[in-house]
Amino acid sequence: MSVVVTYPALKRVALAGGTHGNEMAGVVLAKYWMKNPAELQRKTFIGNTFISNPRATEKCVRYIDFDLNRCFTSKMLNTSATEDPSYELSRAKELNKIYGPKGSSNAFDLLIDMHNTTSNMGNCFIPMATQDHLTMQMLNYVQQQSLFSPCRAFIADLPLEDAFSLDCVGLHGLSFELGPQPQGVIRGEILQRMRGLVNCAYDFIDLFNQGQHFSECQVEGFQGTEKVDFPRNADGEIEAVIHPDLQDKDFLPLHPGDPVFLTLDGETVTYNGDSVVYPVFINEAAYYEKKLAFWKTKKITVTVPPIQVQKN
Numbered sequence: 001m002s003v004v005v006t007y008p009a010l011k012r013v014a015l016a017g018g019t020h021g022n023e024m025a026g027v028v029l030a031k032y033w034m035k036n037p038a039e040l041q042r043k044t045f046i047g048n049t050f051i052s053n054p055r056a057t058e059k060c061v062r063y064i065d066f067d068l069n070r071c072f073t074s075k076m077l078n079t080s081a082t083e084d085p086s087y088e089l090s091r092a093k094e095l096n097k098i099y100g101p102k103g104s105s106n107a108f109d110l111l112i113d114m115h116n117t118t119s120n121m122g123n124c125f126i127p128m129a130t131q132d133h134l135t136m137q138m139l140n141y142v143q144q145q146s147l148f149s150p151c152r153a154f155i156a157d158l159p160l161e162d163a164f165s166l167d168c169v170g171l172h173g174l175s176f177e178l179g180p181q182p183q184g185v186i187r188g189e190i191l192q193r194m195r196g197l198v199n200c201a202y203d204f205i206d207l208f209n210q211g212q213h214f215s216e217c218q219v220e221g222f223q224g225t226e227k228v229d230f231p232r233n234a235d236g237e238i239e240a241v242i243h244p245d246l247q248d249k250d251f252l253p254l255h256p257g258d259p260v261f262l263t264l265d266g267e268t269v270t271y272n273g274d275s276v277v278y279p280v281f282i283n284e285a286a287y288y289e290k291k292l293a294f295w296k297t298k299k300i301t302v303t304v305p306p307i308q309v310q311k312n
Contacts, residue, residue, distance in 0.1 A: 016052040110205065112201060121180070122250070134307055155222060
């Protein structure tokens, strides 16, 4: 029998929207809940909802100077304003002071960040670390209890000092990544899904704080193994696009020999790997600047031990 892992009650919970100012479900919901918090009220904790990148949100752009969701590595948080005067790095340091500091016992107990993607990711969760058993149990609870399924997990598992996203500022962290939704657009069904998933996560927190025991579980995840760029010519220009047979096939198996790209000359480029992979973030609009056509992942199963709140 697995040993029960205990954690202190989650009393300080933060919910962010607008880390990318054109991912509209999180922006709209965060603004609404900041003015109308009753929906998110629970018996055992008080949530704090905020807009993480106000300037980008006002202009409905991903960022002003630099991607805010890449600013939270320990190295960047310790960079001086002289070395990097960007608005987003300044804002990251401000958020780290309010909701962190990152890696300290004074940080908020949990930070959830709401994102949208143009890729066909459906309902995707990105846990900060698979060894964070509380977050993984929350993920399992939402997968089992939410009316919106499937709910998949994209696993990165970076060391804390290298973790770059806003949610890593909290003692526990999780990002919601819902799609497909165009940048700067609100799709009603995406907003409904995000709303339901956040409420389901808050229900879990409330039950955990009240002492409910969460049994050992198995969580299926998709672990990132390799970033794949578009084929490019000698000048660095894209010379092939995502093949129609691959488009919108996020989380589905890609076999050796399957079409991956279609060149501008009409030729098909196939996957030349020697094993099945599961592409994600296929043709994500925001990743063109990052030279990323999709992520290769492998399917894994994470065994999560039972958890319960610490008793005083």
